[in-house]
Amino acid sequence: MKKIKVLISEEKINNRLDELANQIMDEYKGKDIVFLCILKGSIFFTVELAKRIKNNIQFEFVEVSSYENNESTGEVKLNKDITQSIEGKEVIIIEDIVDTGRTLAFLKELLLEKKPASLKICSLLDKPSRRIANVKADYVGFAIEDKFVVGYGLDDEQNLRNLNYIGYIEE
Ligand code: IMP
Ligand code: MG
Secondary structure (H helix, E strand, O other), rough: OEEEEEEOOOOHHHHHHHHHHHHHHHHHHOOOEEEEEEEOOOHHHHHHHOOOOOOOOOHHHHHHEEEEEEEEEEEEEEEEEOOOOOOEEEEEEEEEOOOOOOOHHHHHHHHHHOOOOEEEEEEEEHHHHHOOOOOOOOOOEEEEEOOOOOEOEEOOOOOOOOOOOEOOOOO
């Protein structure tokens, strides 16, 4: 059995989500927002953050794949596109973790072609030391060191997403 250690507790996540929600409400006063959730890793973060925000939020979902057996292949593929127009809308991409940054660089380019009024990135986690693509999140929950993390939506080969904290697997 793999042993999982707590890296960021549920309480810490909740406190940080309150702060991020306040920051977003401050910057989007009176505006509708589109949360563009990247499946599957961002579902927990998307829902928990949205519940704390008073603005009207619409939801769109994309699914991309870039990872095979936890090793970045460098290639990003769009498996599922959005279903409604985002033209003229205030869009925030909600991501679980920025690692090499390739996923977000790819998505940003793709989404900008759809002419949103604005496009920002909000990521629960950031591993700045791993960055390859030139992309930066506008809102970050926690910057972490280069560890493979699971829980709160993040998976290890599709498992462990439903942990209510962010953990890492002890070797
Ligand atoms: P990037 O394109 O290299 O930035 O990779 C982003 C995607 O890789 C994330 O959306 C995650 O799905 C996955 N990923 C990167 N690091 C981790 C990790 O530590 N645990 C689980 N998934 C990860
Ligand atoms: Mg992901």
